[in-house]
Amino acid sequence: MPTGFLTDAERERLDSSPAQVVPGDLDTYFTLTRSDRRQIPRTTSAANRLGFALQLGALRFLGFCPDDLSTIPEAVVAYVARQLDFAPGEMARYGRRGQTRTEHLRQIRSHLGFRKPTAGEMAQLESWLVDRALEHDRPTLLLQQACEHLLSIRIERPGVTQLERIVASARRRAQQQTCGRLAPILTKDCKARLDGLLTVDADIGRSSLAWLQQSATTYSPQMILATLEKRARCRQWGVDRWDVSALTPNRLKFLAQIARRSTNQALQRMPEQRRYPILVAFLYQTLIDLTDEALDLFDRCLAEAYHRAGRDLEDFRLSVARSTNEKVQLFREIGRAVLDPKVKDADLRRTIYRRITPDELRDAVEESDRIIRPLDDHYFDFLESRYTYLRQFTPEFIDAITFRSSGDPALIKAVDLLRQLNAERRRVLPDEAPLEFVPARWRPYVNDNPDPTKRRHYFELCVLWELRGALRAGDVWLAGSRRYADPQTYLIPREEWPGLRTEVCREIQAPEDGTDRLREREQELSGLLDRVEALLAKGGDVRMEGNDLVVSPLEAEQKSESTAELERLIDERLPLVELSELLIEVDGWTRFSDDFEHAGGTERRIREIRNHLYSSVLA
DSSP states (O other): OOSOOSOHHHHHHHTSOOSOOOHHHHHHHHOOOHHHHHHSOSSSOHHHHHHHHHHHHHHHHHSSOOSOGGGSOHHHHHHHHHHHTOOGGGGGGTTSSHHHHHHHHHHHHHHHTOBOOOHHHHHHHHHHHHHHHTTOOOHHHHHHHHHHHHHHTTBOOOOHHHHHHHHHHHHHHHHHHHHHHTTTTOOHHHHHHHHHTTSEETTTTEEHHHHHHOOOOOOSHHHHHHHHHHHHHHHHTTGGGOOOTTSOHHHHHHHHHHHHHOOHHHHHHSOHHHHHHHHHHHHHHHHHHHHHHHHHHHHHHHHHHHHHHHHHHHHHHHHTHHHHHHHHHHHHHHHHHHHOTTSOGGGHHHHHHHHSOHHHHHHHHHHHHHHOOOTTOOOHHHHHTTHHHHTTTHHHHHHHOOOEESSOTHHHHHHHHHHHHHHHTOOSOOTTOOOTTOOGGGHHHHTSOSOHHHHHHHHHHHHHHHHHHHHHHTSEEOTTOSTTOOGGGGSOOTTTHHHHHHHHHHHTTOOSSHHHHHHHHHHHHHHHHHHHHHHHHTOTTEEEETTEEEEOOOOOOOOOHHHHHHHHHHHHHSOOOOHHHHHHHHHHHHOGGGGOOOTTSSOOOOTTHHHHHHHHHHO
16 A cells, blocks of 8 residues: 555645635634733744744644745735734744744744644554544545644644655554454455456356446336346345444445445455455445345336326326217216106107117217226226236345334235245235235225236235335335335434433433423423414414315515516626536636545546536536
């Protein structure tokens, strides 16, 4: 691992004062207190007094004093000079005698409580950085954290080169500890399997690493099956049984990200101590991601089938609109004949047939059977027409994933029943099938359907649709998922809550007794209801009509003629500019593009990087 990871430009920047100091920092760090003023030598020249004050502020602000004080922004020099009633130009004569700066800095250290770092403190800093490096491995961020840590404990920051060596050593130790913590996983067979990820697999025509790196691009049944196959391969390798709790989640994500960005050749060139933890983290995170991806694809595919069923119903209604109108006209003729008091009951059929022939009536009845829809039409029959399409992946999906529920187990029993029916290749739903989870709108299709085959179809579709909703609501969850994990895992564990109860309640300023909290909320609600009743009694835009709360719509504010004329004049004077030109002009004012850094923490290699940045922002 290289010791120096900074470019010459970055080292120069870190050894200098920042080009700009925001007003808040200027007031905080460069305002001279009474105690500061007492430390400034009174018997020396104006240049020395100004230089002393600037070094004092720089050490307090940066944690070190730049060797070249001319890098301190002119605004800072002017700010400090105004406090001492000196001209900023006096600063040019400071430090002609090198010993003066050294003596001043020694006195400033003593005044601010700073000290030069010892070898032992640098060793402690390295150990502190190892813990940070076990969470992330970005060297520039570790360097920044080291500087902030030294400033917080009032140790003067050493040279950047020395800090680079400490950061590099901390990263090496973090890698060694990472490999050591994963030693129980890294058996001989596991290492061979990890190395196999980087070789071409004849069955898939590329390396397993490249195969697993590719995410799903559509939510088709074929893509869902491909995702399930990847997930099954990871479980076949035993990834779901790996215990990686010795590493922090951030460390695992960081190592996995390295694998996702790396090629086979780059990983093969890495030493084993670094390569194996990266591949372990990659497989572990990939299994979680594949589980979430499979559920997301299932969600989207089922939703798309449901929406298409709705569109099919609309198309059907449009197609039968003419026939529906004809049936209404026919019904009108029959109704007139039935309601005509001149027509006797015995002559009713003969009268109707004079107006409508028996063949016309028979055809109308048969066509009505085709176009009639339920009163509460949920177009589940159109969804059932996509049953075969969904069956391309649903048996494998249900068989691959074990769902769990903390509430009503009826839905989980239904999923288990589907898994059993698929395994036994049974097409008819047994009489003891659990139906408690079936909502009212599905019951005519599932509970009361006389066709056993259709009943099985509707039962399966209902299970899938309710499973989708339960996953979204958190009522159903599964192990090994991040997005669809047990909601209890987001809470404080029950066994730990008694010990944390007092501290948590103090932090959120809530009583420990839940009854007291409910009583407080009841009083607050009572007070709010009194205010609401007073408002409702006044009437107006918000009022009660029976048991309904009515809120009148807001009326648009009418613009005066002078306002409309002013808007027109402003519009005429505003220039028409390209959005890209506007973005570049705003960047010229604010320089926001300077805050975008290279993802790898390195210096930009392309001169036109700003043009690429503008394109990305616009995209």
